Amino acid sequence: MRAAIVREISEIKVEGLPRRYPHLPWREEPLELVDMPIPEPASGQVLIEVLACGVCYTDVDIVEGRVRCKLPVIPGHQIVGRVVTSGSGKLQRFSEGDLVGVAWIGKTCGRCRFCVTGMENLCDEFQATGCDINGGYTEYTVAYSDFVYRIPKNVDPVHAAPLLCAGAVGYRALKLTDLRNGMRLGLFGFGASAHIILQVVRKIYEDVEVYVFSRSEEHRELARALGADWTGHPNDDPPRRLDRAIDFTPVGEVTARALELLDRGGILVMNVIRKQTPINLDYEKHLWSERVVRSVANVTRRDVEELLSVAGRYNIETHVQTYSLEEANKALRDLKAARIRGSAVLRIS
Numbered sequence: 001m002r003a004a005i006v007r008e009i010s011e012i013k014v015e016g017l018p019r020r021y022p023h024l025p026w027r028e029e030p031l032e033l034v035d036m037p038i039p040e041p042a043s044g045q046v047l048i049e050v051l052a053c054g055v056c057y058t059d060v061d062i063v064e065g066r067v068r069c070k071l072p073v074i075p076g077h078q079i080v081g082r083v084v085t086s087g088s089g090k091l092q093r094f095s096e097g098d099l100v101g102v103a104w105i106g107k108t109c110g111r112c113r114f115c116v117t118g119m120e121n122l123c124d125e126f127q128a129t130g131c132d133i134n135g136g137y138t139e140y141t142v143a144y145s146d147f148v149y150r151i152p153k154n155v156d157p158v159h160a161a162p163l164l165c166a167g168a169v170g171y172r173a174l175k176l177t178d179l180r181n182g183m184r185l186g187l188f189g190f191g192a193s194a195h196i197i198l199q200v201v202r203k204i205y206e207d208v209e210v211y212v213f214s215r216s217e218e219h220r221e222l223a224r225a226l227g228a229d230w231t232g233h234p235n236d237d238p239p240r241r242l243d244r245a246i247d248f249t250p251v252g253e254v255t256a257r258a259l260e261l262l263d264r265g266g267i268l269v270m271n272v273i274r275k276q277t278p279i280n281l282d283y284e285k286h287l288w289s290e291r292v293v294r295s296v297a298n299v300t301r302r303d304v305e306e307l308l309s310v311a312g313r314y315n316i317e318t319h320v321q322t323y324s325l326e327e328a329n330k331a332l333r334d335l336k337a338a339r340i341r342g343s344a345v346l347r348i349s
């Protein structure tokens with residue numbers, strides 16, 4: 001089977017972007033395209049023929065070494081495919097031909113204090129798909145059957161792929177905001193996650209105002225088309241203060257700005273693995289009056305299942321830009337250069 005692998009950490013070379021890590025190789029093609037044998041499913045695993053795999057910003061982080069993985073690895077943790085066969089030893093949840101998905105949460109221990117209290121996303125032995133376990137930038141992959149989901153029948157594979165990470169992690173962030181009807185929600189940054197979450201909010205709440213903050217006019221235009229009540233640059237003032245906010249950006253100043261715009265008792269959830277610039281906070285300006293800030297790490301299986309169910313029920317549309325497996329390097333470059341409208345997805349077979 002064909003696969004795109006990360007063999008060693010390197011900086012992705014994108015025209016127009018300066019080199020940030022002079023100690024690393026600087027490559028336009030950081031992924032190596034190889035031929036390798038189709039993996040055998042172990043006990044409790046299923047073999048999946050990959051139809052589509054989403055390209056996530058975390059994949060850029062993996063290639064550039066900001067997320068540490070077991071190398072070499074096949075990246076890709078938004079996998080949609082068909083079950084080919086299952087390994088022995090355990091009652092199987094799926095049969096041949098079932099349309100299924102695999103997300104970032106590849107395996108957890110099921111026993112630690114996090115797993116037994118509904119926080120398996122923080123498990124001591126969390127194994128991530130496309131990082132600790134091979135992922136979906138390939139034609140076939142294996143996954144633990146307990147960590148595989150049914151894809152709703154009305155969503156096609158390419159459009160389902162972004163639901164598995166961009167959608168599911170965004171949905172977790174949304175749940176952590178404790179949003180209620182009558183509130184105003186601010187979304188900072190409008191990429192793969194936010195464009196799904198805006199639609200989810202529109203479907204599951206009757207009375208929430210959504211303000212979208214983005215530096216990109218193209219992204220603001222998409223936000224208005226998907227039902228944002230107001231859009232602007234992060235430095236613009238929205239019509240009213242925010243009760244809840246989600247920060248999807250890697251920019252530290254945006255976090256401070258979001259906190260500044262929060263009303264008393266407001267909650268900010270940070271849906272980003274790391275900030276590229278520092279967050280400078282002033283207690284009175286950014287936190288006083290019981291404002292809360294919290295982060296999101298990974299996802300639970302429940303987050304993925306709930307988001308897939310919402311997406312199936314309400315026909316949540318994902319906007320995608322597709323690439324072939326051979327164009328995986330181009331997809332990473334476009335993502336790094338913020339040239340994607342919606343989500344990047346590899347269409348594999």
Ligand SMILES: [Zn+2]
Pocket residue numbers: 056057058077104165166
């Ligand atoms: Zn992801």
Ligand SMILES: [Zn+2]
Pocket residue numbers: 108109110111112113114115120123124125
């Ligand atoms: Zn655990």
